[in-house]
Amino acid sequence: MTIPKQSIRRNELVVAAAKLFKENSFDRTTVRMLAAATGIKSGSLFHHFKGKEEILVAVIEDGLKKSLKAVQTETQSLTDINQTLFALIYGHLKTLHGPERDAHIVSITEWRSLSDESKQHLITLRDEYEQFWQKIIIEAIDNRLLTGEPTLIRLFILGSLNWSIQWFQPSQGKSIKELAQQFYNMVAK
Amino acid sequence: MTIPKQSIRRNELVVAAAKLFKENSFDRTTVRMLAAATGIKSGSLFHHFKGKEEILVAVIEDGLKKSLKAVQTETQSLTDINQTLFALIYGHLKTLHGPERDAHIVSITEWRSLSDESKQHLITLRDEYEQFWQKIIIEAIDNRLLTGEPTLIRLFILGSLNWSIQWFQPSQGKSIKELAQQFYNMVAK
Amino acid sequence: MTIPKQSIRRNELVVAAAKLFKENSFDRTTVRMLAAATGIKSGSLFHHFKGKEEILVAVIEDGLKKSLKAVQTETQSLTDINQTLFALIYGHLKTLHGPERDAHIVSITEWRSLSDESKQHLITLRDEYEQFWQKIIIEAIDNRLLTGEPTLIRLFILGSLNWSIQWFQPSQGKSIKELAQQFYNMVAK
Amino acid sequence: MTIPKQSIRRNELVVAAAKLFKENSFDRTTVRMLAAATGIKSGSLFHHFKGKEEILVAVIEDGLKKSLKAVQTETQSLTDINQTLFALIYGHLKTLHGPERDAHIVSITEWRSLSDESKQHLITLRDEYEQFWQKIIIEAIDNRLLTGEPTLIRLFILGSLNWSIQWFQPSQGKSIKELAQQFYNMVAK
DNA sequence: CATGAATGAGGTTTCATTCAT
DNA sequence: CATGAATGAAACCTCATTCAT
Numbered sequence: 001m002t003i004p005k006q007s008i009r010r011n012e013l014v015v016a017a018a019k020l021f022k023e024n025s026f027d028r029t030t031v032r033m034l035a036a037a038t039g040i041k042s043g044s045l046f047h048h049f050k051g052k053e054e055i056l057v058a059v060i061e062d063g064l065k066k067s068l069k070a071v072q073t074e075t076q077s078l079t080d081i082n083q084t085l086f087a088l089i090y091g092h093l094k095t096l097h098g099p100e101r102d103a104h105i106v107s108i109t110e111w112r113s114l115s116d117e118s119k120q121h122l123i124t125l126r127d128e129y130e131q132f133w134q135k136i137i138i139e140a141i142d143n144r145l146l147t148g149e150p151t152l153i154r155l156f157i158l159g160s161l162n163w164s165i166q167w168f169q170p171s172q173g174k175s176i177k178e179l180a181q182q183f184y185n186m187v188a189k
Numbered sequence: 190m191t192i193p194k195q196s197i198r199r200n201e202l203v204v205a206a207a208k209l210f211k212e213n214s215f216d217r218t219t220v221r222m223l224a225a226a227t228g229i230k231s232g233s234l235f236h237h238f239k240g241k242e243e244i245l246v247a248v249i250e251d252g253l254k255k256s257l258k259a260v261q262t263e264t265q266s267l268t269d270i271n272q273t274l275f276a277l278i279y280g281h282l283k284t285l286h287g288p289e290r291d292a293h294i295v296s297i298t299e300w301r302s303l304s305d306e307s308k309q310h311l312i313t314l315r316d317e318y319e320q321f322w323q324k325i326i327i328e329a330i331d332n333r334l335l336t337g338e339p340t341l342i343r344l345f346i347l348g349s350l351n352w353s354i355q356w357f358q359p360s361q362g363k364s365i366k367e368l369a370q371q372f373y374n375m376v377a378k
Numbered sequence: 379m380t381i382p383k384q385s386i387r388r389n390e391l392v393v394a395a396a397k398l399f400k401e402n403s404f405d406r407t408t409v410r411m412l413a414a415a416t417g418i419k420s421g422s423l424f425h426h427f428k429g430k431e432e433i434l435v436a437v438i439e440d441g442l443k444k445s446l447k448a449v450q451t452e453t454q455s456l457t458d459i460n461q462t463l464f465a466l467i468y469g470h471l472k473t474l475h476g477p478e479r480d481a482h483i484v485s486i487t488e489w490r491s492l493s494d495e496s497k498q499h500l501i502t503l504r505d506e507y508e509q510f511w512q513k514i515i516i517e518a519i520d521n522r523l524l525t526g527e528p529t530l531i532r533l534f535i536l537g538s539l540n541w542s543i544q545w546f547q548p549s550q551g552k553s554i555k556e557l558a559q560q561f562y563n564m565v566a567k
Numbered sequence: 568m569t570i571p572k573q574s575i576r577r578n579e580l581v582v583a584a585a586k587l588f589k590e591n592s593f594d595r596t597t598v599r600m601l602a603a604a605t606g607i608k609s610g611s612l613f614h615h616f617k618g619k620e621e622i623l624v625a626v627i628e629d630g631l632k633k634s635l636k637a638v639q640t641e642t643q644s645l646t647d648i649n650q651t652l653f654a655l656i657y658g659h660l661k662t663l664h665g666p667e668r669d670a671h672i673v674s675i676t677e678w679r680s681l682s683d684e685s686k687q688h689l690i691t692l693r694d695e696y697e698q699f700w701q702k703i704i705i706e707a708i709d710n711r712l713l714t715g716e717p718t719l720i721r722l723f724i725l726g727s728l729n730w731s732i733q734w735f736q737p738s739q740g741k742s743i744k745e746l747a748q749q750f751y752n753m754v755a756k
Numbered sequence: 757c758a759t760g761a762a763t764g765a766g767g768t769t770t771c772a773t774t775c776a777t
Numbered sequence: 778c779a780t781g782a783a784t785g786a787a788a789c790c791t792c793a794t795t796c797a798t
Contacts, residue, residue, distance in 0.1 A: 230759055491592070
């Protein structure tokens with residue numbers, strides 16, 4: 001079973017795009033920059049993607065899928081809600097600042113660069129991720145670990161964690177685990 | 190003592206720019222769109238601002254100054270730390286979703302569109318605002334209302350509140366006060 | 379009463395465009411060629427026209443309007459149908475190969491390069507011109523100068539005359555008047 | 568004696584090309600469109616033709632050859648000049664709007680898309696066709712069926728007939744025969 | 757101050773063509 | 778023969794900015 005060559009090149013492009021979009025924003029990244037970063041000519045990009053926006057969509061899709069996988073992996077086999085909530089926070093931060101960092105940052109910052117059609121396509125994935133959080137938040141509220149309305153609490157927590165892309169520098173200063181711990185302490189009773 | 194005519198027009202432009210930058214992003218707002226929104230021609234803009242970026246700087250400066258004024262007003266004359274912390278949160282949210290909403294959103298979302306020089310110029314204002322928070326956070330920690338490292342706590346809280354621009358619709362559903370209350374309940378012991 | 383400067387430049391562009399479109403076809407004429415021919419830079423074109431197609435529309439509109447004016451002028455004050463029919467043929471050929479030649483050729487050859495919307499816009503003008511012919515054709519048939527169905531006869535005659543753009547070289551060999559005379563002799567009884 | 572496989576595929580391509588060139592013009596038809604229409608990929612086209620223009624040449628060559636054959640067939644075995652002239656007109660119209668319609672239309676409309684070299688190659692064929700007409704026209708003039716200079720008359724007539732591609736819709740309204748009859752009535756004494 | 761015209765650099769995209777597999 | 782990937786040139790168009798009037 002071999003991965004087709006095509007998808008290898010496409011994947012390279014998505015990874016390079018994530019990096020560039022993070023560094024310069026989507027609008028300020030030109031297709032020529034992206035081509036140069038992957039060693040091809042700008043026209044060749046359009047064999048793999050219909051247009052520039054499709055590249056952004058691929059990056060964000062990638063980010064969203066990996067977010068979900070990350071928290072699923074982190075929380076699975078846990079039964080205690082305290083542990084689960086912590087694992088959820090930790091898993092989110094771990095992937096947010098891990099190897100997929102660029103894609104996640106782009107997912108967060110460039111959502112509004114998407115056309116309405118593209119949003120439509122991606123919103124399902126985003127909803128799925130948020131539902132995963134919502135269920136655990138509800139359980140935490142039921143167990144008096146958190147108080148308030150589930151949706152509001154979820155928005156507060158995810159916003160706070162996502163905001164860390166603005167200031168957190170991985171591999172310098174705090175570890176992700178410490179970060180998660182302090183955050184957990186702040187919100188959980 | 191009269192306000193010079195020029196500054197009236199300049200102010201109109203900053204307000205219109207804030208709205209457009211919020212709606213379409215800085216990069217996707219053209220100077221022609223801005224000119225059209227204020228009933229002038231694009232060439233005339235350059236009598237008021239040296240370049241497009243100067244307009245962004247003006248918008249963000251506006252937003253930051255008003256943020257500071259808002260929380261100062263809200264917390265002044267309060268002595269109880271519980272009340273002060275709540276007022277800080279409430280004040281932040283009130284101005285964030287109040288009449289200056291556009292400028293605040295632009296301050297938050299378009300920071301990275303600034304050149305390094307412009308960032309230099311604005312960072313003083315931003316620091317001032319953050320220091321205002323920092324002091325109160327420290328007091329709250331000293332009073333066991335919050336726990337953790339002050340800087341981290343500040344970043345968590347401000348991130349969470351700022352994130353509300355992504356989902357909160359003023360004048361529909363929750364009031365700002367309810368929002369502040371729920372948030373306060375979540376983080377304060 | 380002065381003609382605004384703007385329309386002078388626009389008119390220059392339309393004239394230059396007609397020439398280029400005639401020589402290289404619309405598709406093979408680039409906006410840079412057109413800019414070079416008028417001594418401006420390609421971007422400047424878009425102050426005068428929204429897009430390349432709008433230039434084509436302007437050229438064709440010009441051609442159609444001048445066709446109508448030409449045959450109106452040529453036939454006015456004539457009452458005899460023999461003379462009128464000849465004048466119609468002669469007027470058509472005269473403008474077709476006169477100073478407006480380029481625009482007429484473009485009107486004829488590039489009609490199908492128009493978008494549907496542009497066609498919609500121009501078809502009124504074309505209809506007007508054809509109606510002018512139709513009326514005279516009918517009168518000629520009523521006077522037994524021509525025989526057959528008016529619409530068919532009109533299409534036959536106009537097609538034949540228009541086709542002359544493929545082979546007739548003005549100011550070399552036959553005169554327009556001889557051409558008209560021979561054609562008149564061929565179709566009129 | 569078998570027709571080589573290659574030439575079958577080549578012929579399919581020429582037929583498909585004629586249709587596409589007619590519908591979208593040569594310039595607006597991409598090799599990818601042509602490939603898609605024949606169920607192959609664009610790279611494969613270049614095994615059958617050296618370049619895009621060679622396809623156009625093949626289409627036009629096809630059209631011209633079939634025109635000649637059509638009028639030869641239609642007029643052969645006729646001796647009466649009245650009948651011959653009518654047959655010439657009828658034969659031209661019949662093939663122009665018959666099964667080879669696309670190729671004929673392309674021959675007429677895309678002549679100017681040819682490079683000078685290609686024109687050189689095809690002009691012999693076109694001349695041959697025109698000479699066939701010329702001879703009959705001369706005979707008709709000698710018999711007072713037509714009046715005027717042979718070349719001019721030929722250009723008038725062929726132009727008129729060719730123009731019918733702009734307005735005639737086969738299999739709706741008039742028959743080809745009626746068309747031919749009305750045209751014959753118009754020009755012949 | 758305001759404007760219309762022009763600039764020039766650069767943007768995304770298209771497309772015929774080539775070629776290794 | 779067929780293909781998918783790549784090329785490279787060029788296409789149309791955008792836009793912040795300048796400046797004479």
